[in-house]
Amino acid sequence: MKSVASLMVLVVLLTLAGTVLWFASQAEARMAAAEYALVTLRYERAVEELDAARGSGLLDPIVQRVGGAPTDSATARYWSGDYEALSESQEASLELLRANAEYRLLRSTGGTYQSFVARLDSIAKQYADILQTEPGNEDAAYNYEFVLRLRQAAVMAKQKIPGLDPAAGGITVHGLPGAPPPDSDAKKFKMIVPMMPDERQEAEEAGRAGRKIRKG
Numbered sequence: 686m687k688s689v690a691s692l693m694v695l696v697v698l699l700t701l702a703g704t705v706l707w708f709a710s711q712a713e714a715r716m717a718a719a720e721y722a723l724v725t726l727r728y729e730r731a732v733e734e735l736d737a738a739r740g741s742g743l744l745d746p747i748v749q750r751v752g753g754a755p756t757d758s759a760t761a762r763y764w765s766g767d768y769e770a771l772s773e774s775q776e777a778s779l780e781l782l783r784a785n786a787e788y789r790l791l792r793s794t795g796g797t798y799q800s801f802v803a804r805l806d807s808i809a810k811q812y813a814d815i816l817q818t819e820p821g822n823e824d825a826a827y828n829y830e831f832v833l834r835l836r837q838a839a840v841m842a843k844q845k846i847p848g849l850d851p852a853a854g855g856i857t858v859h860g861l862p863g864a865p866p867p868d869s870d871a872k873k874f875k876m877i878v879p880m881m882p883d884e885r886q887e888a889e890e891a892g893r894a895g896r897k898i899r900k901g
Contacts, residue, residue: 719761728765732758768793781825784811788832795848798839805836 719734735758759779763771763786771779771786791804812829815822839846 719758723761723764726764728761731761732765735761780811780815781822781828784808784815784825785828787811788828792849795846797845798843801839801846802836805832805839808832809836 715734715737719731722728722730722734759771759774759776759782763782766789768786768790771783772790774783787804788808791801791808795801796804809829809832812825812832815825816829819825
């Protein structure tokens with residue numbers, strides 16, 4: 686009887702372990718799909734995959750990412766333009782994203798230079814607070830200096846700051862997309878295809894003069 690009971694316990698434990706591992710694999714698969722969606726600029730899809738992966742509290746240690754990882758749903762929401770939801774978030778781990786979101790909101794709305802400068806002061810303070818707790822945070826340091834220089838330019842201009850359409854700039858998680866210069870003529874560009882070794886040898890021999898044979 687003891688052996689049968691031991692086998693039953695072992696079967697139950699293995700079944701539970703298999704169930705947990707199956708759910709973990711499903712969560713990992715959704716996280717991989719979310720990261721793929723994020724780097725391919727399908728931000729809404731990334732949010733959906735991550736929200737689905739977080740459906741079970743048991744999987745929080747597996748699906749949780751630290752401080753703005755690429756697969757984090759907050760990062761996906763940021764790049765999808767959901768700045769208002771991020772600016773209202775109170776999560777300590779989202780301090781940098783929250784400050785970035787408030788800056789994006791400010792640039793999209795614009796306003797008088799007085800209100801623009803006042804909001805820049807608030808954003809700069811957020812970056813300064815991050816640097817006090819994380820002195821090595823290069824992103825916060827760069828953004829802090831950038832905001833201060835933008836503030837100085839706005840004060841010197843003393844003009845109304847127009848709002849900018851975030852989609853018009855084409856900025857993505859990879860940066861600004863490349864494109865030919867506006868006044869360039871693409872027809873002038875020529876494509877050079879490398880030659881095969883035998884083709885290079887034939888080309889070299891084609892320009893050589895044959896050996897002259899002396900007569901007499």
